Amino acid sequence: MLKLADLEAGYGESMVIRNIDLEVKENQVVCIMGRNGVGKTTLLKTIMGIISPKKGEVNYQGNDITKKRPSFRAKQGIGYVPQGREIFPKLTVYENLLIGLEAGNEKEVNEKVYEYFPILKEFRNRNGGDLSGGQQQQLAIARALVSNPSFLLLDEPTEGIQPNIVQDIQGVIKDIKENSQTSMILVEQDLEFVKSVADYVYVVDHGSIVYEKAAHEIDDEEVYQYLSV
Amino acid sequence: MTDLMVTLFNGLSLGSILLLIALGLAITFGLMNVINMAHGELIMIGAYVTFVMQNIFINYIPEQYFDLYFILSIPIAMVVAAAFGMLMEVSLIRYLYKRPLDSLLATWGVSLLLQQLARTIFGAPNVGVKSPSFLEGGVEVGSMYFAYPRLFILGLALVCLAGIYLYFYKTGNGRRVRAVMQNRQMAECLGVSTRKVDLITFAIGSGFAGVAGCALTLLGAIGPTIGTNYIIDAFMVVVVGGVGALFGAVAGAFGIGFFNTVFEFWTNASLGKVFIFLLIIAFLQWRPSGLVTTRSRSLD
Numbered sequence: 001m002l003k004l005a006d007l008e009a010g011y012g013e014s015m016v017i018r019n020i021d022l023e024v025k026e027n028q029v030v031c032i033m034g035r036n037g038v039g040k041t042t043l044l045k046t047i048m049g050i051i052s053p054k055k056g057e058v059n060y061q062g063n064d065i066t067k068k069r070p071s072f073r074a075k076q077g078i079g080y081v082p083q084g085r086e087i088f089p090k091l092t093v094y095e096n097l098l099i100g101l102e103a104g105n106e107k108e109v110n111e112k113v114y115e116y117f118p119i120l121k122e123f124r125n126r127n128g129g130d131l132s133g134g135q136q137q138q139l140a141i142a143r144a145l146v147s148n149p150s151f152l153l154l155d156e157p158t159e160g161i162q163p164n165i166v167q168d169i170q171g172v173i174k175d176i177k178e179n180s181q182t183s184m185i186l187v188e189q190d191l192e193f194v195k196s197v198a199d200y201v202y203v204v205d206h207g208s209i210v211y212e213k214a215a216h217e218i219d220d221e222e223v224y225q226y227l228s229v
Numbered sequence: 230m231t232d233l234m235v236t237l238f239n240g241l242s243l244g245s246i247l248l249l250i251a252l253g254l255a256i257t258f259g260l261m262n263v264i265n266m267a268h269g270e271l272i273m274i275g276a277y278v279t280f281v282m283q284n285i286f287i288n289y290i291p292e293q294y295f296d297l298y299f300i301l302s303i304p305i306a307m308v309v310a311a312a313f314g315m316l317m318e319v320s321l322i323r324y325l326y327k328r329p330l331d332s333l334l335a336t337w338g339v340s341l342l343l344q345q346l347a348r349t350i351f352g353a354p355n356v357g358v359k360s361p362s363f364l365e366g367g368v369e370v371g372s373m374y375f376a377y378p379r380l381f382i383l384g385l386a387l388v389c390l391a392g393i394y395l396y397f398y399k400t401g402n403g404r405r406v407r408a409v410m411q412n413r414q415m416a417e418c419l420g421v422s423t424r425k426v427d428l429i430t431f432a433i434g435s436g437f438a439g440v441a442g443c444a445l446t447l448l449g450a451i452g453p454t455i456g457t458n459y460i461i462d463a464f465m466v467v468v469v470g471g472v473g474a475l476f477g478a479v480a481g482a483f484g485i486g487f488f489n490t491v492f493e494f495w496t497n498a499s500l501g502k503v504f505i506f507l508l509i510i511a512f513l514q515w516r517p518s519g520l521v522t523t524r525s526r527s528l529d
């Protein structure tokens with residue numbers, strides 16, 4: 001489904017990630033772990049096309065999309081939930097969801113999304129910027145889901161959020177894995193959750209992949225060794 | 230009492246003229262942060278379109294339909310100016326979104342070019358446009374006199390304002406524009422073609438300059454440099470209103486219009502202009518980001 005080959009990317013002259021080879025197969029959930037600042041977000045931005053790589057290829061569903069704009073990738077079915085949520089602050093919750101529809105062929109906001117996150121229906125006419133952090137995160141996920149993406153990029157969707165909403169979000173991620181055809185790359189720090197949802201795990205350090213294994217073969221100690229500061 | 234009413238009406242009238250010439254700029258400069266020095270020439274294009282329409286009607290259309298030329302001129306001026314705006318966006322502005330200084334110089338060049346083009350086609354002297362008969366005269370209330378063209382411009386400005394509001398807040402296109410201006414990168418990531426949004430938005434802002442040009446033919450003769458007379462005023466309105474706040478322009482326009490009229494009433498035309506400049510400078514010292522402040526992050 002998605003294949004990265006020898007990817008090298010960064011900001012301006014300084015390269016943040018290099019030698020990245022990564023694959024996501026159909027219906028797979030791939031988790032990316034790693035300490036703060038090792039380049040996980042940079043990797044996701046490169047997949048989405050926000051950053052253009054200096055070297056290497058991004059291949060999606062058999063097509064080289066390395067040079068395509070983010071809007072093209074979105075219309076090919078890649079949904080993106082960025083770190084920091086990036087809600088449109090002066091658009092209402094409902095309008096935020098309508099912008100989410102731009103990428104797909106759907107005309108209406110799927111009721112399923114409101115089942116996942118009932119608060120979004122209740123607050124549909126509030127400005128996105130007036131929601132709490134946790135609510136914004138739910139909105140960011142819902143906004144990516146309304147277009148029925150075939151591939152989801154989730155960048156630390158539970159970072160800095162109160163425990164009961166974290167549980168809701170983790171429940172939604174599991175539900176998507178079990179009940180839809182969507183593949184996923186999930187950046188996540190919580191190893192227990194990773195082991196419960198991932199098919200395959202990559203650990204990134206200093207911008208390169210230093211460890212990769214199928215989720216059921218993971219050795220906790222080895223992973224912790226890369227995550228500890 | 231009458232003096233007060235007349236001053237009020239004149240202020241309102243001047244405010245509506247300022248609003249009309251600044252509305253397009255409130256979109257291209259206020260919302261998109263493009264410093265388009267050729268905005269005045271887009272106004273000029275609207276004015277000349279009206280002139281050409283008038284001549285077509287005089288020469289080819291039966292006389293009893295003459296007044297229709299003006300009604301038709303409004304949408305046509307809008308479309309022609311929007312088309313010029315599109316041409317500018319595609320060939321020039323698109324490459325300069327992140328370089329305000331370059332776009333200032335480049336659009337200044339375009340403005341000189343368009344002025345010369347007008348001079349070549351229509352000649353250097355001003356030309357007059359005959360107002361349609363239904364806008365001749367005015368209404369008298371007691372000892373006060375309200376000229377129809379001024380009432381018409383007031384109405385037109387309000388209609389344009391309502392149109393812009395409906396477009397930006399009630400249509401899918403408008404929603405996309407607002408999303409792009411609030412978070413360009415995220416909008417692009419969700420499948421919004423930001424290039425298309427930029428093009429359409431710039432064209433719409435340019436189109437409203439065309440409408441303003443059409444309306445200005447009611448107030449006097451037009452010439453190749455008509456745009457330069459209005460460009461400063463237009464920027465002033467947008468800056469006072471608050472860059473990025475689309476409807477700050479309304480407050481800016483009527484505020485400047487009102488104070489300008491009052492100052493002119495107390496002193497004279499040129500001194501009034503000096504006072505209004507001083508007032509604006511003082512105001513911007515006090516509120517550097519204008520009356521209505523919403524930060525536009527269009528070009529982050």
Ligand SMILES: Nc1ncnc2c1ncn2[C@@H]1O[C@H](COP(=O)(O)OP(=O)(O)OP(=O)(O)O)[C@@H](O)[C@H]1O
Binds near residue numbers: 035036039042043083
């Ligand atoms: N816009 C930017 N411009 C320049 N450097 C950046 C930019 N964004 C990130 N960096 C740098 O790139 C490196 C990797 O950042 P990145 O955000 O990809 O890390 P991360 O793994 O996602 O970290 P975290 O776990 O904190 O989210 C960091 O050293 C960071 O300072």
Ligand SMILES: [Mg+2]
Binds near residue numbers: 041042155
């Ligand atoms: Mg990150």
